[in-house]
Amino acid sequence: MKYNEVASNFGKMTRKERSKQTAVYTSIYVGLGLLVLISVVPFVLVMMNATRTGDAIVRSPLAIFPGDALRANWELLMNRTDIVRGFVNSSFVSITSTFLSAYFGALTAYGFYAYKFKGNKPLFVFIIVFLMVPPQLAFLGFYQFMANLGLVDTFIPLIVPMIANIGTIFFLRQYAEGVIPKTMLESARIDGAKELYIFHKIGVPMLMPGIATMSIFTFIGSWNNYLMARIMLNSPDKFTLPLQIANLRAGNLWVNNQGAIYLGLAITIVPIVLFFIIFSRYLVDSIAAGSVKG
Secondary structure (H helix, E strand, O other): OOHHHHHHHHHHOOHHHHHHHHHHHHHHHHHHHHHHHHHHHHHHHHHHHOOOOHHHHHHOOOOOOOOOOHHHHHHHHHHHOOHHHHHHHHHHHHHHHHHHHHHHHHHHHHHHHHOOOOOHHHHHHHHHHHHOOOHHHHHHHHHHHHHHOOOOOOOHHHHHHHHHOHHHHHHHHHHHHHHOOHHHHHHHHHOOOOHHHHHHHHHHHHHHHHHHHHHHHHHHHHHOOOHHHHHHOOOHHHOOHHHHHHHOOOOOHHHHOOHHHHHHHHHHHHHHHHHHHHHOHHHHHHHHHHOOOO
């Protein structure tokens, strides 16, 4: 509904109806404001504590004003961890995982939607069933499988499984139904276009809002992936950023200066926030496009 129509309808309301609608909107905005506040406060505390000494944090962990120990915390962080190497490793793993998940997830979802082959529905139901299985249950078997292949202490176990990202496949399969008319695909085939050409020139552009949406979650999940990295990686030069920051908790550093740990956490948050800001507009686009069928 357009703004002029909303204003016109509001003008036709009685005073009681206006008061009621105003109260409803006010309640909604207040609730949204509280949710934003709850979401932002932890980030603010991390940023502020990154500039304070460990003693100051122990005395007042919820302070909202910065301190003067940022440089000291940075020097301690650089001396105790290879933060640059961790950042590079995390960037490589996260970007590669996100690209593979987006491309092959879109390709698989497009195949389920565009082609009616025997076993299409049972196979898709099989995928949905695996979507409900906690991935932690497969850690032991996955580790043994990687060990037999000699791939432990490499980035491959952190990247390759993202090719079969079940969540991405499920989401894009459902999303394709709302944005890709099958008549358009048939027209392209009649014109002589090859199947991969149709996928790249028609399927991918129309799926792009959904792909970008799932890429946000894939990137965040891969960037924050601590458990799998802890199990698979042994060499310090291969440690991702979460592992580097986790090592700061060892020894007396956690007791003496928590500021360096908060600074490390602040560094891990920045790429996630930037990635989300860049691609967040696709969240709205995917919801709007997915609500229209055909």
